[in-house]
Amino acid sequence: MKIALAQNNYHIGNFEANCNKIIETIKEARDKGADLVVFAELAVCGYPPQDFLEFDDFIHRCENAVRQIAEVCTDIACIIGSPVRNTGPKGKPLFNAAVFCFQGETQVFRKALLPNYDVFDEYRYFEPARTFEILKFKNKKIALTICEDIWDVGNSRLYTVNPMEELIVHEPDLMINIAASPFNYGQPKRRLEVLRENVSLYKIPLIYVNHVGAQTEILFDGGSAAFSADGHVAVSLPFFEESLKIVDSEELAALKSETDNLVIPEKMELIQDALVMGVRDYFAKMGFKKAILGLSGGIDSALTMVLAARALGSENVFGLLMPSQFSSSHSVEDALALAKNLGSPCSIIEIKDLFDTFDDSLKSHFEGRTFDVTEENIQARIRGVLLMAFCNKFGYILLNTSNKSEAAVGYGTLYGDMNGGLSVLGDVYKTEVFELARYINRAQEIIPENTIIKPPSAELRPNQKDSDSLPEYDLLDQILYQYIELRKGPGELVAMGFDEKLVNRVLKLVNTNEYKRHQTPPILRVSPKAFGMGRRMPIVAKYLS
């Protein structure tokens, strides 16, 4: 049996576009001789549809889409992900389903393991399946599962049932898993391990089809693949691209190989590609073309601009320089050099007059008070107003340039440099920002060397350095990683050798700045624990703070 793996980029709620794409893919697969074409989890509506699933109208459109798709499946079958209604007397109103379509008939297979951690909320909408069926097609028995259904492997068992253990008793010839498995830089490797563990447990081939593309903060890297029965990757689809490939299930079952047809790129390449896709897809799906950002001469805005230029084209990324009396001359030079290297447009607006006018307006109210963080923030906020004025006047989308270290400790001005439609680097620690800048520059200098080597500074008061307010980033990022990604508490951090006072100070900064992160733009998620929908913290809490 020839099976097509369809790794597509869907648009949440855009049934017309998704349906057209799916039907075109079915036709292409048929032209290429496929018997069955496999699409990703919830492909008809895009993933994650979130609370749209609570609208009867939305479910109705999903059902219509499946019907349209099924009508096309005459001399070819397809497996397509869609929500389906729970018609039983109890439980949540929907199932997360894989629908098998062939010759006008449909057969529904339901997901049993519903991830409800980090960015996942599936138990919010779906009832888990409690019974399991084999799909029979062309004299083959197929164990058809959905994403998480095959992820509860290894020692720690999150769930009390295991779908493949239920299905394997029917002696299937083949496993097919349709997925919506979001990217983080560790995910391609982890996914390979989990898929291979299933093959080594059940000793039959496995076909795995994932989403590709970005849904605001959630990035899908694709990485769809077909595994031979002996546990090797026989065919892999590219990362971060749409793709259609056909495999022969008999060949997969017979194949003996020594190596994987899969190369997982290294961390910086993965992060770069993910962020570029994230920016490109945000603009494409929102219907925008042009980005603007504040260019400070620093490394965060420089790196953001490079990534945006790769995503949107250099000519579509506009850099606005807004020096104040505290800006060093190299800041302007470095920013201009970057724009020149990229061939991107830029302009300069001095903010001194604006700052002075605010000063005048506030003078009588602030009498007797000295320059403090107020005046620093006013500068950042003037820049925010100017950038948003360009957005309003010309239709730019503002890119936020904050990094994860800053977002973590609240080193940024709300309604100032924390503005933006999308945060490009908000899940990239400052030390990773440096690493990624070096990676970008590996063949030629794109980001000016001086931008990389000078000490980080917000330049909001004379001779300011980040290190005046924060620990050195090398140390800070280690503590942040242990606390945010690994959920280590203060006792564990001190036991690891970090200074107790420093640990308490950093953890307090993270927790007391939750209110700031509540109002930041969506952050492209590239780590296993990003700020945003995958990390939910109360604001008024008093814990380690």
Add this chain to the structure above:
Amino acid sequence: MKIALAQNNYHIGNFEANCNKIIETIKEARDKGADLVVFAELAVCGYPPQDFLEFDDFIHRCENAVRQIAEVCTDIACIIGSPVRNTGPKGKPLFNAAVFCFQGETQVFRKALLPNYDVFDEYRYFEPARTFEILKFKNKKIALTICEDIWDVGNSRLYTVNPMEELIVHEPDLMINIAASPFNYGQPKRRLEVLRENVSLYKIPLIYVNHVGAQTEILFDGGSAAFSADGHVAVSLPFFEESLKIVDSEELAALKSETDNLVIPEKMELIQDALVMGVRDYFAKMGFKKAILGLSGGIDSALTMVLAARALGSENVFGLLMPSQFSSSHSVEDALALAKNLGSPCSIIEIKDLFDTFDDSLKSHFEGRTFDVTEENIQARIRGVLLMAFCNKFGYILLNTSNKSEAAVGYGTLYGDMNGGLSVLGDVYKTEVFELARYINRAQEIIPENTIIKPPSAELRPNQKDSDSLPEYDLLDQILYQYIELRKGPGELVAMGFDEKLVNRVLKLVNTNEYKRHQTPPILRVSPKAFGMGRRMPIVAKYLS
């Protein structure tokens, strides 16, 4: 048996404060002759603790708190809510538990029905209980459940098990339910119905203990009560206040009554009291005393100021008037009259100079372009910068004054009037804003009559009215309510008689402004479906948009 109902206000993660309060309450209950004191769900850590539950350190502190509390329970018993670890080989790492403490011993009862909708995420953290036990104390059999455990009543069954049906076979003498049941204006009535339905099904008394107080956007109104076996409220605790009351379980079982000892206030009183508590508690828990807001002379800022003055004291609420060349004279007069009525401080800063300086700075870049929404937004953003400057300089917290109708359709300026630490009216539709203003003014004019009767206007261009851009609020709010609260789709709305073009326009406005709502302050939740953590929508989606 004498049972104390302890309706307390807890602070998330503040174990010291929570523990002290719980231990003081135990002592007070003992002094008053109670045999058992009942606290709310997850009382030791506050509700909702969200992802703090993923920190081993946090759970460890919960366990310590329970241990300290148990040590105090020598000649009195208590029931206290706390997370406890799942020590089994499978499932999520925690249970949501009620711990019975007496004479140094503890006995754990686990929650089976885990709400995972709207503002609830319990399945993210907890494994549901699958076995059920009766609590035995002082020769009584008690069916002890936790919140949602007794809410799956009526025709539509969300869950596949029912804890009370499991427990009733043991013939308990009494039901006790500990809860964290958030407020919305319909909740006191709904809660009474659900509790009464349990009593009428199982025909034994019921003791119900809820939280009171605000946890950022989530408000708890209390409403704890003791029901006689014949289904009447024998004792009720006040709404929106801490309280401790003692009931006798024998008396409850024997009581025959005709009426409820409970009066549920009407909608506007409930909303007013909830919002005042929400503002007060936000400031108290964050450690702040003083609020600032932009006073426009309009009804939203006027109502916000009244509520804030009631929460924090008039002297702690500062109104900043920032008229532009487009502000009408009555705007300033109305704003000053309000501040005078309240006895609150206020100041005026004209923004014309600032606007002109922005105009100068941008002139060469915007050459040939005319006045549009850019210049309107600049005015709103100048005001945002000024308000935040006061916050930074004097330690005020900015209150956001947007209402739910504006938040719904995106009628507001991001980084301008959408700024704030807390949104007071973001879950109150414009038509309800009027209703609440009338309620506030029912005995005397606090909000100037002119503020209530003049047509709403943003005053960002000459002679602007809200109705230039939006449908009349009477009509708009009806459509919004059907779409947001009741999840009606366009077909259903048209079938209800709304104009199809208008429906499509409003729904598109709601959906395309998700990006704005993503960056707004937390909104005090008073309706069954508020913007914020209870309504989760994708940003890049293209659905009805």
